[in-house]
Amino acid sequence: MTTQTKPRLKPKHQRLVLALIAIVAIIGAGLLAASALRDEAAYFVTPSDIAAKPPEPGVAIRLGGMVEKGSIVRSPDGLGLAFVVTDGKATTRVAFRGIVPDLFREESGMVADGSLNAEGTFVATRILAKHDERYMPPQLGTMPIDRDNMVGTTVEPKR
Amino acid sequence: MHIYANPLKFLSIARPLTPWLALGGLLLAILGGYAGLELTPPDYLQGETVRILYVHVPAAWLGMGGWLALAIAGIVQLVWRHPLAGIAARAIALPGMVFCALCLVTGSIWGRPTWGTWWEWDGRMTSMLVLLFLYLGFIAIANAGEERGSVSKVAAIYAIVGAINLPIINRSVVWWNSLHQGPSITLSGSTIDSAILWPLWLTLGGFSLLFGAIVLMRMRAIIADIRSEARLKRLAAR
Incomplete structure (x- = not known):
């Protein structure tokens, strides 16, 4: 050169x-x-963020976290949905009416647009499923998964 | 015409290397594509959409790798004044941009069935879109310059400054909450099961070799352009 x-x-x-x-x-x-x-560019807030600094009711925010196991309750008409979102440290109750993506399920990541109501429940207007970094064939998908590791890598911001 | 001394030496290497890279790349990409479509199992959650990974990941890698090469070419041009640096930068910019766009498009197609949205302004997607705009800007600046077989100093500096976006893209899913998942393949291993992972190495290698072949072909075309123009000028001066 x-x-x-x-x-x-x-x-x-x-x-x-x-x-x-x-x-x-x-x-x-x-x-x-x-x-x-760092804080401005975050795509969503976590239940811990909401617990630490509760936003005003009615202010549009985006909530992200894992859907807690066994927490999904569907309304009798099949359109309403209530569940609990957790980041391992805090939880937020979420209510939603509408269609959720196929990958939305318990113990999986999700992101919701909406706002808190007066009772502290997050009323979602749109729900997205968050996929994590694990890819595996179907027969392995039923294997026990490393819960702590999964929460740490998908929801908690690493600071 | 001492400036052509190096390009001539370069041509004697690039000419025989091009078909090897092109054929090898094509072979690996076809093998990887076939394996990814036919031989691997679907994902337990995503189902068949997981297969877009075999294009999306190499496209992301080459889109970012292309800019890294542009930045290195910029440094080599500014510091060593190497005549091939500007030619390489011109040759790399377009295929780099194409792979960057391919990454965004395949990501969007995957995002609709997986996340439920075509596009979200999260850290990873936004920074990758910025990279696409950086490529557009580089091509515009390079074409605006007077230089034919090289790029202007401004373009070289722009390429170096733009490289700051690369660590931001890489770290965007770690620094910020994002919709895009965290890194699957890290130095400590892969969270993609080996049954799904292995064709990715074929397409990664294949696309990379093809990228190299395209860059060499474009560099040779630029050099041929300069030389034919110089010859015409000499003839006209006679």
Whole structure:
């Protein structure tokens, strides 16, 4: 790479130092920006966030977490749905009327748009299923899963 | 015309290398595609949609790898003034952008049945979309310059600065709550079962070789362009 710039060794080194300084400055700026965005860029809040700093009732928020085992209750007409969302530390009750994705199920991640009502129940207007990072064939899907690890990797923000 | 000394040496390597990369890449991609469609089991939750993984992951890898290569080419151009750096940057930008777009499209197609939405503004998707716009910007800046066989200093600096988006894309699912799942394949292992995982290595390798072949072909085309233009100029001056 250096075959043709031999006579200009010095300015080349100067440019290399300049480039390295610039790269360090860019990385520094990027990390600063990312850490400043840390809370703003979160796609959803967790039940712990709601427990720590309850948002005003009626303010639109997005809630994410795991659907607690055995918590899904369907209304008699089949359209209403109530369940509990957990992040392992806190829980939030959620109510929803509508169609949920196929992958929405107990002990699986979900994300809901909506707001808290006066009683502290999260009234969802839309529900998305969150897929986790595990992929396996169907016969393995019934195997016992590492619950703690799953909550840690899918719901809890790693800070 | 000492500036062509290096491209000539480069051509003597690139010419025989291109068909090997192209054929090898095609073979691996076809094998991986067949295995991914026919030989692997469906996922326990996602069912058959899991198969889009074999295109989505290589596309993401090459979309990001392409920008890393652009940034390295930018440094080599600015620091060492290497004549091939700008040519490589021009050659890489377009296929990099295509793979980036392919990643976004396949992700969207997978997201609809899995998550229940085509698009959400979460950290991973937004930062990947930013990468697509960065590619568009780079191509626009490179084409706006006077240089034919290279890219302007501005474009090289832009490529280096834009690389800050790469760690952001990579870490977006760890730093922020996101809809996109966390990393499946890490240094400590894979959370994708080996029965589903193995064709991914074939398509990853195949797409990467194809990417290399496309870049070499584009570099050769750019060099041929410069040389024919220089020849015409010499003839006209006679």
